[in-house]
Amino acid sequence: MSDTILPGKPPIPLILRRSARARRISLRISQLDGRVTLTLPKRVAAHEAMEFAREKEGWIRKHLAARGADIDIAVGAFLPVGGLMHEVVPGTGRQIAFDDGHVAVPGAPERVARRLAGHLKTLARARLAEASDHYAAKLGKPYSAITLRDTRSRWGSCTAEGRLMYSWRLILAPPDVLDYVAAHEVAHLAEMNHSQAFWQQVQRIHGDYEEPRAWLRREGGDLHRYRFEA
Template identity: 65%
Template sequence: MADHHLPGDPPVPLTLRRSARARRISLRISGLDGRVTLTLPTRVPDREALAFAREKESWIRSHLAGRPEAVAVTFGAVLPIDGQPRRIVAGPGRRILLQDGALMVPDLRSDAGPGRRIQRYLQELARDRLAEASDRYSAALGRPYSRITLRDTRSRWGSCSSEGALMYSWRLILAPPEVLRYVAAHEVAHLQEMNHSQAFWDLVQGLYGNYDGARGWLRSEGNHLHRFRF
């Protein structure tokens, strides 16, 4: 890959990626982080890809302008936890406390900020909630899983391997609880149906109930969970 910029105010970073399978230049803007990637055939020079980007500049900038701004997770910021907005405020002691409308975080002057500590706290909270939901659905299904892993994934909210290992995005703790539970039911259902057939969706329905609302929330709002920078 090669990195370039589309000049202007502000300049737009461009990532050039070569692919032996590409037959023409293509442009993609990530829905998660706004990264602009140009994929081009192996023998096409960089200048042609950059000229292509300049032709599409107005479209690129209008698309980026419509994206929600990144939010730095620090004191004073508002962070959704369980789908509810919580303002990050300084609190006493050494433990992070979750309250209605607030996340109380000890203000340790010795570190660079609360972001990493809040991330660790959220990961622990997400593991507890996802393990609880996975245990419930796994017991209802009568199929055990082998382990749970949490990651900060960008392309999926969860997965289930053929060995029964469940993986979830810890950012699900930022979503409403019913959305987190839906993802758990979805992945546990894969313990029996390793596909997305009608039988699979019937199984999800049996475990979780009507999933249209939770699935729709992820499609319309899920990408916004990635704008929080820890």
């Protein structure tokens, strides 16, 4: 795998990935992070992939524009918490506080993003543990552990050993979406598949799940636009 640049305004980073199974050059734009990946057969030269990208430049830029730009978290930025937008403002004292559409973050401006990310992860762990406990009790099967990650390919997972993993960014989503994901993963404690029996378990412990599931498919990718890197 290698990186290159498609020139223009702005320049677009491209990831070139070779695959023994690829029969032709293919192009993919991740809706999660906007990464543009070109997959090419092993014997195809890199310059051919670049020519392909230049031919598709209009399509690439159109789709990146539709996705929207990434948002760097700092004082003055807006981000959703629990599905409601909050403006990041300077705070006083030692605690991060939410009030009337604002999240006040004390400390040096260059540390705001990192402090807020840590606080959101703490909130996410508490909410996801609460939801997991609730649905595990309704299912009648305990889980063994919960971990949080910043995953891009999935919102949660459940292992055969009963370990639940969630994306901490679920705390940014509406509460019913977080609850649905918790119910979904807990249901795997009974059914390690996506069979009809699995969805019946989700329905039994959660109730109707179509609306939060649809929201996650439609809006979930936007939660990855918020950047907390220093």
